[in-house]
Amino acid sequence: MNLPQKFEDKMKELLKEEYPSYQKSFEEERLYGLRVNTKRISVEEFLKICPFSLEPIPWIENGFYYDGKKEFPAKHPFYHCGLYYLQEPSAMTPANRLPIDEGDCVLDLCAAPGGKATELGAKLNGSGILVTNDISNSRAKGLLKNIEIFGIENVLVLNEEPGRLVEKFPGYFDKILVDAPCSGEGMFRKDSKMVKAWEEHGPEYFSEIQKVIMRDAYEMLKPGGMILYSTCTFDLSENEEIISGLLEEYGDLELESISPGYEGFESGLDKEGKTIRIFPHKMKGEGHFLALLHKKGLKTEMNNRQKEKGIKFADEFLEFIQMLNISLPLEQIVNRKDKLYLLPAEIPDLKGLRFLRSGLFLGECKKKRFEPSQAFAMTLKEEDFKNTLNLSVSDERVMRYLRGETIEVKEKRKKGYCLILVEGFPLGWGKYSDHKIKNKYLPGWRATYA
């Protein structure tokens, strides 16, 4: 691979005698990773049904390598029911090493397409609140899809400049992930287009953006809270220098050690050696930088509840929820132009902010009927709904369903909405009538491959 001279000179200076071995790493294949959605299935159970040949990623308990030349997990029904996310192995580290406690208010400030947000949501496992944001509208749409596939319900998906969030969320979050936009030097082997992008916008360009984003993140952090900062680049100005600048500016911030460690992690060049660098010649990961910051002070309680009261629900919705074997907290459901959303228990005022989603979209009340959403289906288990069709992964109807076709069923079902599952994991809705299931799988999610 032809690397820019300026980049090579910088890396020689950074890595010194290790540079030749870094350069040699470009002769090796890029790495492919799969991360299990532990909100949906344990690693142990997943390995029992997993059809791919996997090798554990030693520093990520739910992460695995697969051979991206031979296996195509994005084209398997298990991908459609959110059993895993496909992610470069070193990119799994930031969300894995940000400590999350049950009930935390968590912000993923630069979240699209959701590689890290989906893991944060899985770690919260329905408790607390996950606020995800991305400045790009098109990328935020991809983020929303991944959040929904994963079945994460206690979530907001915003599309804002970080500065605009500060007014709404001052000192609000217990934990913040800033996976900053960066010059992407760690992605050169994975995607050679990154080299050209680097030549157009390099470290000088991104470090200015990163400084602004981190100041905004600091303002939104509670005393006692933590920020994990990460990039997939090697330049000092986007990594250690961002952190030292913040520590100088804010006396109540301190660097924390990242735990657990791993033999392949290299200490960063901060004074205390507490930041982490991942280099492709030192371990099986493309490249990352991580720093964990702690804001001194005592952790405070969650903000006050802001419930919308006195809502009346359409009979069709009330009828639909009779089919559920779980109860929904009706006081947390709001109606926005006939669309029903289940809000997280704690929700800030979002007035004036651009957002793609607040809470879980349950479905839409149409003329005399309620249409449950794809996102709602993705949060359910087989035992949660009274009318289900659970298919085996080898059943040819699975792929036909994913392609949007009507499928036939021998056994009778109750007329109306039916939750379609594969091996007990939700795929989406269908409508049963007369031994046929009319396809209600979200058109934008349909499989276009055979």
Ligand SMILES: C[S@@+](CC[C@H](N)C(=O)[O-])C[C@H]1O[C@@H](n2cnc3c(N)ncnc32)[C@H](O)[C@@H]1O
């Ligand atoms: C490294 S990517 C995030 C990847 C994501 N965390 C994941 O794991 O899938 C950085 C993101 O920052 C967003 N971004 C760019 N400039 C930004 C800014 N000024 N403020 C907030 N986000 C920004 C980009 O749209 C991009 O999606």
